[in-house]
Amino acid sequence: MEPQDWTDEHVELWQAVLPELDPDIEGAVTRMKRLSVHLRRVREKSLADFDLDRQEFDTLHKLAGRGGDATPSDLAADLDLAPASVTGRLDTLERRGFVRRTPSKSDRRRVDVELTELGRATWLGAMDVLGDEEYRLLGTLSKDERRQLADMLRRIMVVAEGGGA
Template identity: 35%
Template sequence: MSRVSDEAAPTDPADPADREDLVDRIQSEWAHAYPQFDVRPVGLLGRIQRIAAITSGRLDRNLQRHGVSRSEFDVLGALARAPEPLRASEVVSTTMLSGASVTKLSEALVRRGLVRRGKSPRDGRVVLLELTDAGRTVVDEELPGRLADDEAALAGLTAEERTQLAALLRKITRSLGD
């Protein structure tokens, strides 16, 4: 394997987008420690992970005031987006959570009065989950702030760049089996 350690070199150090960041330093360290490997993927995937960590941390801090975890908010969000109550398996299919996680999270949300369990009118054996008014309030209060934080993170990109980035990330996600 050939050694390639850098993406294109920064062109304008005055431009924040061209200044080196933590991921550049990590990528450079890997290249120095393992010169026989092409470490460019570290730069790309490392930035994706860094962005996820930063935005997740911000979301976690914002959710603290509601006493809700990010995973619990994912469940609340799935129920808020749905036009009718959902089975737990439907919550799994619209979040990135496992079935066991959704079961555990929904039990905690029911105990705290944010989600209600009900029976399906068509089949009484089927348990449905839906937001309570308190659960809806959490989503209604938190969603605008989350969207504003996401918008701030993307503010440096044009509409065309956002579309391009979304398409490229979708392509990577599909290559991973999504």
């Protein structure tokens, strides 16, 4: 018999209340929700361990995703924020030594933002904690099973995002 998790008991309880309940759908959705909550908790603990708040991490993450260099307007667009909000975030990150702002070489009216070594190391450290947990959890599946899971979730997300039926 397969090992049981919390969701198995949950599904059994609700099938008694709602006999028409599809146990596979309820089980899958409940497990996805619980996994999402678990990974969010790991992320929040990682941020606390690295003395980052979510906004700081998100800004460092977007900056790192641009190769460590961006303009404040690039970051505002990436974060879907007003430029003034990004300025406040950059002020905090610069005071902490995570980013450096310098006049643009191409346009003296602009500022360029650069991820410092400390900012990159802090961002990577926080990322590693979550990444290690993701690998630990998904490491229970074979490479082919992970690919199959990713493909199945993609099919579901295409529908969720309005791109399919």
